[in-house]
Amino acid sequence: MKKLINQPEQIIDEMLDGIVSASPSSVRRLEDTTVLVRKDAPVDGKVALISGGGSGHEPAHAGYIGKGMLDGAVSGEVFTSPTPDQVLEAIKATDSGSGVLLVIKNYSGDVMNFDMAAELAEAEGIETAQVIVRDDIAVDDPENRRGVAGTIYVHKIAGAKAETGASLEEVQATAQKVIDNARTMGVALSPCIMPTSGEPGFELADDEIELGIGIHGEAGIEKRKQMTADEIAAELVERLLPEVDLADQDEVAVMVNGMGATPEMELHVFNRKVQDLLQEKGVKVYDTIVGNFMTSLEMAGCSLTLLKLDDELKELLDAPSHAAAFKK
Amino acid sequence: MKKLINQPEQIIDEMLDGIVSASPSSVRRLEDTTVLVRKDAPVDGKVALISGGGSGHEPAHAGYIGKGMLDGAVSGEVFTSPTPDQVLEAIKATDSGSGVLLVIKNYSGDVMNFDMAAELAEAEGIETAQVIVRDDIAVDDPENRRGVAGTIYVHKIAGAKAETGASLEEVQATAQKVIDNARTMGVALSPCIMPTSGEPGFELADDEIELGIGIHGEAGIEKRKQMTADEIAAELVERLLPEVDLADQDEVAVMVNGMGATPEMELHVFNRKVQDLLQEKGVKVYDTIVGNFMTSLEMAGCSLTLLKLDDELKELLDAPSHAAAFKK
Amino acid sequence: MQLTVEDTIQWLKQFNDRLSEQKDYLSQLDRAIGDGDHGINMARGFQQVAEGLDGDFDEVSDVLKKTATTVMSKVGGASGPLYGTAFLKMSMECKGKDVDAAVLADMVEAALGGIKQRGKSEEGEKTMIDVWAPVLGTLQEEDFDAERLKQTAEEAMQKTEDMTATKGRASYFKEKSQGHLDPGAVSSYYLFAELADVIGKGA
Amino acid sequence: MQLTVEDTIQWLKQFNDRLSEQKDYLSQLDRAIGDGDHGINMARGFQQVAEGLDGDFDEVSDVLKKTATTVMSKVGGASGPLYGTAFLKMSMECKGKDVDAAVLADMVEAALGGIKQRGKSEEGEKTMIDVWAPVLGTLQEEDFDAERLKQTAEEAMQKTEDMTATKGRASYFKEKSQGHLDPGAVSSYYLFAELADVIGKGA
Ligand SMILES: Nc1ncnc2c1ncn2[C@@H]1O[C@H](COP(=O)(O)OP(=O)(O)O)[C@@H](O)[C@H]1O
Ligand SMILES: Nc1ncnc2c1ncn2[C@@H]1O[C@H](COP(=O)(O)OP(=O)(O)O)[C@@H](O)[C@H]1O
Numbered sequence A, B: 001m002k003k004l005i006n007q008p009e010q011i012i013d014e015m016l017d018g019i020v021s022a023s024p025s026s027v028r029r030l031e032d033t034t035v036l037v038r039k040d041a042p043v044d045g046k047v048a049l050i051s052g053g054g055s056g057h058e059p060a061h062a063g064y065i066g067k068g069m070l071d072g073a074v075s076g077e078v079f080t081s082p083t084p085d086q087v088l089e090a091i092k093a094t095d096s097g098s099g100v101l102l103v104i105k106n107y108s109g110d111v112m113n114f115d116m117a118a119e120l121a122e123a124e125g126i127e128t129a130q131v132i133v134r135d136d137i138a139v140d141d142p143e144n145r146r147g148v149a150g151t152i153y154v155h156k157i158a159g160a161k162a163e164t165g166a167s168l169e170e171v172q173a174t175a176q177k178v179i180d181n182a183r184t185m186g187v188a189l190s191p192c193i194m195p196t197s198g199e200p201g202f203e204l205a206d207d208e209i210e211l212g213i214g215i216h217g218e219a220g221i222e223k224r225k226q227m228t229a230d231e232i233a234a235e236l237v238e239r240l241l242p243e244v245d246l247a248d249q250d251e252v253a254v255m256v257n258g259m260g261a262t263p264e265m266e267l268h269v270f271n272r273k274v275q276d277l278l279q280e281k282g283v284k285v286y287d288t289i290v291g292n293f294m295t296s297l298e299m300a301g302c303s304l305t306l307l308k309l310d311d312e313l314k315e316l317l318d319a320p321s322h323a324a325a326f327k328k
Numbered sequence C, D: 001m002q003l004t005v006e007d008t009i010q011w012l013k014q015f016n017d018r019l020s021e022q023k024d025y026l027s028q029l030d031r032a033i034g035d036g037d038h039g040i041n042m043a044r045g046f047q048q049v050a051e052g053l054d055g056d057f058d059e060v061s062d063v064l065k066k067t068a069t070t071v072m073s074k075v076g077g078a079s080g081p082l083y084g085t086a087f088l089k090m091s092m093e094c095k096g097k098d099v100d101a102a103v104l105a106d107m108v109e110a111a112l113g114g115i116k117q118r119g120k121s122e123e124g125e126k127t128m129i130d131v132w133a134p135v136l137g138t139l140q141e142e143d144f145d146a147e148r149l150k151q152t153a154e155e156a157m158q159k160t161e162d163m164t165a166t167k168g169r170a171s172y173f174k175e176k177s178q179g180h181l182d183p184g185a186v187s188s189y190y191l192f193a194e195l196a197d198v199i200g201k202g203a
C-alpha cells in the first residue's frame, strides 16, 4: 500500500504542522507537544472542551477545533492514545478559569491517559470534568461500548453549550445527554493499513465485509458475505433503532460517516436507503450529515449514527460552528 | 474491489436521491432528470450558475449547490458528460431572467454537450454564457488543458460575484479571471475502479506513482518510482509556480485536493511541505483549503491548485457560501 | 441502391446488436487511451434507440430524427453529441427524399460536416472522423458497392491505430496514443459495416 | 538477593533490547486481538527509557521514578499508563531502601495494585495482570529463586492464551480472543525474564 508520507515516524508531527499551516489564523500548536488549540485560547469566561485520541481518524480531532466546538485536541500516535503530559498541556493552555471538559472515547488507553491528566491538572488547581463516549452498539455490554462517530455530536453540541457561557457542570450534563442518546454501528468493506507496519488490521476475502468494526482497524464482530448498500443500511438501521428508544414525537439526527476511502457517491447511495427506512418506520429526521467525520485511515466502509434529539439538543446542533471540518 | 452500492446502473439515480434526502431544505431534484438545483431556484435578480459533468467526482458538483456558489448541477453517468437535454432542464429551472453562466470543464464531451444545451436554451429565449475551465498543466497545450480541481474556485468566486447582483457578463468575466489564474497538477498513488466494469483505469506497480493524472481514472503523463510526500510536493510546486506567473506582492490561494481514498492525515503531511516550499520561495499564501473537493471515486493521490489572487478575487473568495461541501 | 424505412430500422437494430456484443471490447479500447466508457455509452444509447423503433415512420428522415434525439439524450460523453449531430444532419439532408446512393452520399457529407463542426476537429486527429471521411469518399464514387463501403470503413478504422490523437481524451496521451485503435473509429466502422450489410442484402 | 542501581539499569536496558527485538512479534499478537501497536508502543517508550539511564542515580527508586515518567509520556495507549503506574508504585515503595527479596515483593505488590486500580481490572481478564499476579505470588514465597521467577512469568503468560478477554481492546473480540496470547502479558513476561536474568547473574 502506497502512502503519501515521508518517514512513518514523522507522520504525526508533520500532519500537525500541516494542519496549522492551512489555518494559521485559527489554530496554533503548543510548542514541543502534539496539542493544537484555538488560536485565541484560553477563551475568557468559557468552559474549554478538549478532545483527542490516537491519530488516523482525521478530520477528528483537530478538525473540530474552533469557535462553537473544541478548544483543543490532543493527538497520539496512529491509533494510540496520547499521553497524560500532552493532555495536561492542552488543559493548561485552554483553561480560562472556568474549567475544562475532557471528551473521552471509551477505550482503556484513552480513559486511563485522560484520567491521569485530570489528576495532574487537579494538582495544579485546574478544575476538569469528563464524559466518556460509548456509542458503538457493536459491543454488547453498554459499559464496555467504544466511542466512535457519535463523538462528533458531543463536540458539536457540548461545544455550542460552552459558547452560551454555561458552567462546567452544565456543559458536562449536556455532553452526557448526547452520549446517552447517540448510537452508532459501522461496517468495513476493506481494512486500513498501519503506516508503521504496512500491515492491514484484519483480512477480508474479496466477497466479505466486516460488520461492527471500531475505528482502529481492529476486526469487527462478524464477517458477512458481501451485501448491497441497501442491505447494509437495513441491517444497521434495524440494529440501531431499538437502541435509541424513540417515542412518537421524537426526532433524530443522522450521521452517515465514511471510514476514509469510501467514495462520497457511495455514502449518498447508502444514505438514500437509510432515509427511506427511517421514513417507513415513521422516524422523523431533523438533520442529516454525510461525509468523512471519524475515519480509520484508508478503510473503506461507513458507520451510521442516530442521535435522539430534544429541544435543547436541536438548538445547540443548529448553533454556529467555525471548526474547519464542521462549519455551521 | 468492493463497493457500497446496489445495481451499478442505479448508482447515479440513487446518489442524487441520497443527496436530496440529506438536505431536503436546501436542494431539490428536477423530476425525471439528473439535475439538482437550489431549493429556492430561480433566485430573483441573480445570474444563475450551472456546473456539472460526469459523476464520480463527489462532492463535485452537487455539493457546491447553495447560496454563494451554484444554482444547479447536472450529473452524467460515472465519468461521462451529461446530455444536452439535462443541461437544458437545469438552465430552465434556474434562470430568473438574468441569464445563466455555464461552468464547463475542458473535455470534448462536456464542451459539446453544454454547448448544445446553450443552443437549445437560446432557441427558448434564455440567455447563457460559458466559461471553460482549463487548469491542468499536465497537458502541455494550454488550449487543450483539462478542467480539474480549479473548477471549485470558479464555483466559489463566480458564485459570490453572482450574489452581488452582477450582470451575466460581469460574472462571466470574473469566472474567466479565476480560470486565467488557476493552475493544477495531480498525482495518483493508486487508480480508481469503474463501478460498471469493475476494472481499474490504469495499472500501477507497487512501487510506482502516476504523475499528471486527470480526474477520470485516465492514465497520467508519466509513471515514476514511488516518491515521498515531500518529493511529490516539490515536484508539483516546481511545475506549477512558473505557470502562475507571480509578481512580487501577489498572493495565492492553495488547494490540496484528495482524489478520494487518501487519508486526510496524508493530505496534511503533503500540505506542510507545500507551505514550506512556498514560503521559501517568497510566495505569500492568502488562503488554504485541504480536503476532498474534486475526486475520482476511490483513487488515492492528490492534486495541488494555486490561484493567483487580486483584491476582487480575495473578497469574493472570503464571501459567505452555504453549499454543503463548501461552507464559508 | 435504395434505403427504405424498414432498411433503416434494420440497420439501426443491427448496429445496436453489434454494439451490445462489442460493448466490452469498445470500452477496453477506450480504457487504453481514454476513460473506458465508450462501449457503455454507445450500448446504453442505442439500446434506447432500438427500443424506440417500433412505431410508424413516414420516411427515412423520421427514423433518423428520432435516432438523433435519443442518441443526444442517452449517450452522453463526447460520442453522444457527435453521433447525435451526425444522425440529425443525415435526417435533415434526406427530408422528403427517397434515399438512393447519391442522397446517401449527401447525407454522410452533411453528417461529417456536422461532426467536424461540433468536435472542432479535422481528419487525421485519430477520431471517428477518420472513418467517416474515407467512407464519404467511397460513397461519392460513381458505382455504389456495399462491399467496398464496408472495406473502406474497416481499413480506415485500422489506420487509426498508427495515428497520434490530437482531439478528445486520447490527445492527453500524445505519442502514447499510437498503437491503439480509436474507439469512436471502431464504433463508426460497425455503423457502416451494418449499413453495408443491410444495403447488400436489399440490393 | 540484592538489586543495585547498576542491576536496575542493566535490567531496563535488557528489557529494552528484548522489546526492540520482539517489537514485530508483540505488534502481531496485538493485531490478532487488538490494534497492532503494542510492540511499537513499548519499543518507542523503552528506547527513550534506555537513553535516559546514563545519568547518576542515588538509589534504585530514582531509576524507577525516571522510568515511570518516561513511560507515561512516551508509550501511550493502554500500556503506557499501566506500565507507568507500575514503575511509579515500585519507585515509591523502595524509596530510601535497599532492594532485597522482601522489598522486591512489596514493590511488585504495590505495582500490581496500581495496575488494577488504573485499569479497573482483576486477574483472569486476560491482561498483563495475569502475569504480574502469579509473579507476586512467587516473590512472596520464602526463598527467592531467579529461575522460578522466570518460569512463573512464562507459564502465566502462556495461560493467557486460553482466557477470554474482558478488559482492553481484546474484550471486543469476546470468545474469539481465546487462542491468542495477550500482548501485554507477553511484554510483562519479558520484563520479569530480564529481571530474573539480571538477578540470577548478580547472585
Ligand atoms: N473533438 C472530437 N472530434 C471528433 N471525435 C471526437 C472528439 N472527441 C472525441 N471524439 C470521438 O469520441 C470517442 C470517445 O467517445 P466516448 O468514450 O464515448 O466519450 P468520452 O471521451 O467523453 O468518454 C473517441 O474515440 C473519438 O472517436
Ligand atoms: N484495563 C486494563 N487493565 C489491565 N491491562 C490492560 C487493560 N487494558 C489493556 N491492558 C493491557 O494492555 C495491552 C495492550 O496495550 P497496547 O496495545 O499498547 O495499548 P492499546 O490497547 O491502547 O492499543 C493488553 O494486551 C493488556 O495486557
Ligand SMILES: [Mg+2]
Residues within 6 Å of the ligand: A079, A080, A081, A109, D035, D037, D077, D078
Ligand atoms: Mg493502540
Ligand SMILES: [Mg+2]
Residues within 6 Å of the ligand: B079, B080, B081, B109, C035, C037, C077, C078
Ligand atoms: Mg467518458
Ligand SMILES: [Mg+2]
Residues within 6 Å of the ligand: C030, C034, C035, C036, C037, C038, C077, C169
Ligand atoms: Mg470515453
Ligand SMILES: [Mg+2]
Residues within 6 Å of the ligand: D030, D034, D035, D036, D037, D038, D077, D169
Ligand atoms: Mg494495541
